[in-house]
Amino acid sequence: xxxxxxxxxxxxxxxxxxxxxxxxxxxxxxxxxxxxxxxxxxxxxxxxxxxxxxxxxxxxxxxxxxxxxxxxxxxxxxxxxxxxxxxxxxxxxxxxxxxxxxxxxxxxxxxxxxxxxxxxxxxxxxxxxxxxxxxxxxxxxxxxxxxxxxxxxxxxxxxxxxxxxxxxxxxxxxxxxxxxxxxxxxxxxxxxxxxxxxxxxxxxxxxxxxxxxxxxxxxxxxxxxxxxxxxxxxx
Ligand SMILES: [Zn+2]
Numbered sequence: 001x002x003x004x005x006x007x008x009x010x011x012x013x014x015x016x017x018x019x020x021x022x023x024x025x026x027x028x029x030x031x032x033x034x035x036x037x038x039x040x041x042x043x044x045x046x047x048x049x050x051x052x053x054x055x056x057x058x059x060x061x062x063x064x065x066x067x068x069x070x071x072x073x074x075x076x077x078x079x080x081x082x083x084x085x086x087x088x089x090x091x092x093x094x095x096x097x098x099x100x101x102x103x104x105x106x107x108x109x110x111x112x113x114x115x116x117x118x119x120x121x122x123x124x125x126x127x128x129x130x131x132x133x134x135x136x137x138x139x140x141x142x143x144x145x146x147x148x149x150x151x152x153x154x155x156x157x158x159x160x161x162x163x164x165x166x167x168x169x170x171x172x173x174x175x176x177x178x179x180x181x182x183x184x185x186x187x188x189x190x191x192x193x194x195x196x197x198x199x200x201x202x203x204x205x206x207x208x209x210x211x212x213x214x215x216x217x218x219x220x221x222x223x224x225x226x227x228x229x230x231x232x233x234x235x
Contacts, residue, residue, distance in 0.1 A: 061215065063101050063135040066159045067207040069166065069177055070096040079200050084233050086180045086195030087203060093175035095166040097141055099157040100206070101133035107187065110147055112169040119171065121231065122190045125178060126170025129163050130193055132184050135215045140180040140193050143172040179203070183218050185227035192228060196221050 069075050069091045077089045107130045113123045125142030129151060132138055145167025157163065168175045180195025181202070197217050205212035225232075 061135055062211070062213055063133055064159050065100055065202070065206045065211050065213075066098055067203060068097055068100040068139075068141060068179060070098065071207070077200060077203060079198070081195075084195060085198045086178060087199040089177040089179055089203070090174065091166045091176060093145060093165075093167055095175075096162055097144065097164045097166055097177055099131055099159055099161045099163050100139050101131065101135065101137075102158045103131045103133035103135075103139070103156070105151055105153055105155045105157060106130040106132045106138065106184070107193070108147060108152055114170040116171070121194075122188075124171040125190070125194065126172065127164070127167065128170075131157060131163075135213065136184065137214050137218050138180075138182045138184045138193060140178075140182065140195065142178045142180075142194075143168055143170050143176060145169065145175075181214050181218065183222045183227070186229070189227070189229075191231035196225070 069089050072092065072095060075089060075091045075095070077087050079087075081087060107128070109125070109128045112126045114120075114126055115123070125140075127144040127147055128140065128142035129144070129147060130138055130140040141164065143166075144164040147164045148162055151157070151163055166175050166177055172178075178194070179199050180193060181199050182192050182194075182196045185192045197214065199214075202212045202214050204210075
C-alpha cells in the first residue's frame, strides 16, 4: 500500500514536471519572436496577392492583351479551323511572335519530332510554346521556326515580349502560327492545349487595340466539358 502510494506520487511528479517543462518550452518561441528583428530586409509583399487574395476565384479578372504576331502587312487569319476551334495566323517565315499576355511560360518544345508517316497529334505542332496568362487562360502557339533563348518553363514573360519566330515546323505547309486558347488542364495534354474556343474574335479585338477577355468563355467551356483526358475529336 505504502509502495503503491509512493509509485503514484512518483508518477504524479513526472506528470507535473513534464507539464511544467512543456510550458517553459512553449514560452520559448514567443519570447524569441518578441525580440525585435534588426537584421534583414523588410518582408516583401506581392501587391497582386494583397489586392486579390483569391485570384483563381476571379473569372473575369482583366489582363492586357497584345496581338501575338507583329503585323508587317502580311498577317491574316480566317474564322475556321479543321477539326476543332483554333486560329491559324498566316505570316511570313521569320515574323515575330510575342507573348499575347503577361504570364508564366508553361510548356516549351524546341525539337521538331513530326513525322508525316506517323501524323501524331502530340508532335503535329512542331516547335511550340504555351503560356499561362495572369488571367489563368492557356495561350498556345506552334509551328515556330525558332524559340527565343530564355523561353523556358516557369519563366515570366510580359505581354509583347518576343517569344519565337514564325515558321512551319510540325504539320504546316506554309509559315503560320497555330494559335489556341484553353484552360490549364494536365501537362502534355496536346488535345486540349491546341485550343477549345475560337480565338479569332479575341484576335480581332486585340489587333484593333481592344482588349476582349477570353477567361469567361474558357470558364464556360471548362464548366461544360471538364478536363478531357483523351482527344474528343479526330486526333
Ligand atoms: Zn492550326
